[in-house]
Amino acid sequence: MINLIKSVKDDGDSVGGVIRGVIKNVPVGLGEPVFDKLPADLAKAMMSINAVKGFEIGTGFASAELKGSEHNDEFCLDEHGKIRTKTNHAGGTLGGISNGETIYFRVAIKPVSTISKLQHTVNLNAEEVTLEAAGRHDPCVLPRAVPIVDAMAALVIMDHFLRQKAQNL
Numbered sequence: 001m002i003n004l005i006k007s008v009k010d011d012g013d014s015v016g017g018v019i020r021g022v023i024k025n026v027p028v029g030l031g032e033p034v035f036d037k038l039p040a041d042l043a044k045a046m047m048s049i050n051a052v053k054g055f056e057i058g059t060g061f062a063s064a065e066l067k068g069s070e071h072n073d074e075f076c077l078d079e080h081g082k083i084r085t086k087t088n089h090a091g092g093t094l095g096g097i098s099n100g101e102t103i104y105f106r107v108a109i110k111p112v113s114t115i116s117k118l119q120h121t122v123n124l125n126a127e128e129v130t131l132e133a134a135g136r137h138d139p140c141v142l143p144r145a146v147p148i149v150d151a152m153a154a155l156v157i158m159d160h161f162l163r164q165k166a167q168n169l
Helices: 002-010 038-047 060-065 141-166
Strands: 017-023 053-057 073-075 083-085 101-111 119-122 130-131
Touching: 002 060, 017 141, 038 101, 038 141, 053 060, 060 083
Parallel strands: none
Antiparallel strands: 017 101, 053 101, 073 083, 119 130
């Protein structure tokens, strides 16, 4: 990754990438079945981060290629008698609510737009011109986005945890 970023920087270009988020030990029952779904709130939080252009939870887009019999997360009892799922295609949520499994998601980060390569554009006078940006610009903002994704995920989980706690007083 470091070599790719250095190479792209030397070319005056930029790259994006994908961050995988993993949230462990989430209590069962966070979220709502219609409004305020946990995965919807995670998606909204992630999509509000600058440079984010995509979000998927669980198997996400790959689930479109599966049959229901392949994608369904069957319930079972683990060795301690706890209800679990055999698989985790839904990414730790079912029907908008946490199911106790690990929540996992992916966030797509776009390449930075400001690059030092010549780019064609149009100015305020509706004239076609070329633009060459100068100055210091990151060739990839993905490494800077990792702690932001972590923080946003923590905020969403804590928000839902506090809502559940307030409803059960």
